[in-house]
Amino acid sequence: MPAKSKAQQKAAGAALSAKRGGQKVSDLQGASQSMYKSMNEKQLDDLASTKRKGKPDHATKSG
Incomplete structure (x- = not known):
């Protein structure tokens, strides 16, 4: 499933980094x-x- 926006892609990248241990989960927001x-991990990737x-x-x- 491809990202629909740059913001969605960036959020997925941050979540993926936390899944892989590169970032603290407590640093994630929204x-x-x-x-x-x-x-x-596969979906985030x-x-x-x-x-x-x-x-x-x-x-x-979209409404």
């Missing part, structure tokens, strides 16, 4: 903390490895 709790070119800074909410 979306990255939620992703850490609800996703496995898929989101974090998405190409950034052409992605918006933030995804728009």
Whole structure:
């Protein structure tokens, strides 16, 4: 599942870093903390490895 925005990719990268022990879990906030709790390492890797070119800074909410 590719990231829909640069912000989502960045949050997934932070959560992935915490999963792998490179960052403290207590340092995570917001979306990255939620992703850490609800996703496995493979899912986070898929989101974090998405190409950034052409992605918006933030995804728009669809109604």
